[in-house]
Amino acid sequence: MNSGELDILLVEDNQDDMDLALHALQREKLSNRIFVVRDGEEALDFLFCRGVYAHRAFDRPPKLVLLDLKLPKVDGLEVLKQLQGDPRTRNIPTVVMTSSKEERDMVSGYELGANSYIRKPVDIDQFRETVKNVGLYWLVVNQPPPISGVRELETAQS
């Protein structure tokens, strides 16, 4: 993977869910530049450019993080919390993938500022439709904050 040219970071531990999400994203021709991490700890290493991902740079964040909530080691809520708590990662669009309304309520309850939610629908057509809409919005319509903007924010807050 070229670390500078990443569209989507998919954080998903379940192999089946991962395959379905990848299939849906590729089918809608949204992106082939998807990187998958399989637990919360790896997601944090990736996004905070540390451990095996120490070579990555903060100024090249993924355009979108698709975050599952139920994850081994560090759960999705904690990942979200840490992303929100750091000015270097706060602006990365994060879409939470939930399995139920309850989970969604839980996230909004913490006011962790997820950009939107996908409730993984049982129906595959619905799932494809949702993935397409989310992908279209965050990869095509939405303009990411300028990198310099992120830097300024960083200095202002430190």
Next chain:
Amino acid sequence: MTGETFVIAEHCSRFGDVGSIYWVDTTIVPIMNKEGKPRQYIAIRADITDLKLAREEVHKLNDELEHRVAQRTAQLETANKELEAFSYSVSHDLRAPLRHISGFSRMLEEELGATLGPDARHHLDRIQSGIQKMGLLVDELLNLARVGRHVLRPQPTPLNSIVAEVITMLEPDSEVRHVTWLIADLPAVECDAVLVKQVFQNLLANALKFTRPRADVVIEVSCEEEDGQPVFMVRDNGVGFSMKYAGKLFGVFQRLHRSDEFEGTGIGLVTVQRIVRKHGGRVWVNAEVDKGAAFYFTLGMEKQAESKSNEATAGGQS
């Protein structure tokens, strides 16, 4: 001349040398001399051993009973919580494999494409429709579990606006048919708006469903006061059912119609009942085969926030 009588209540005494203890109330009456000093005393002893023992037994039983009630209540609360957590996680975790079956069978269908014969395609369709049904079931079970855990937030709620919202939501289902909605003036009542909306949603969706064979559908929502308490009614002119089975209606998974006649999971009315009971109210039904069904419910909280006067009733209009 006697002085002031005094009583020594419930004290121990012994039978002579034998030493066995018994309980007495002793009343002591001093007899005074001319100077007003006690000359002698008369002690009247009443053996209250049996009374005392009986009383102790009652106390002990009461304490035991209270302890047992507290224990049972705690056990029940724990069991209830466990059950809710269980039904939630079962429903929650059931969705994942279902999603995978749906996804991969659809991928299979697409990969095989034109090579699929009509039978194979039909079987794949059956798989999909099975998945849909189970998905709905799981969602409704989750919803039921959620209602169970929901903490009641009562506030004055204008019911007409809730009913209007629900009807707008259900409109896509009723578009192709001619439905006459007869919505009376409903009071604003003290209740949990989120849950009561669910009640109307389930009852009105049922009304729409079971009137499907009718050319002219009439669905009525009204409110009448009974014993100072508003009783709400949702009535339809649909297929109804025999009151013989009315008792089954509010049980989980109970259905009175074949699922190829009317789809459903048998959870909707249980949810209604649970919500109504949470409000301290009750729900009942009156129906007849082919003549429609009327569901009645109260919301228990008698304090009415605001009672709209129904001007249409003035002047004896019918």
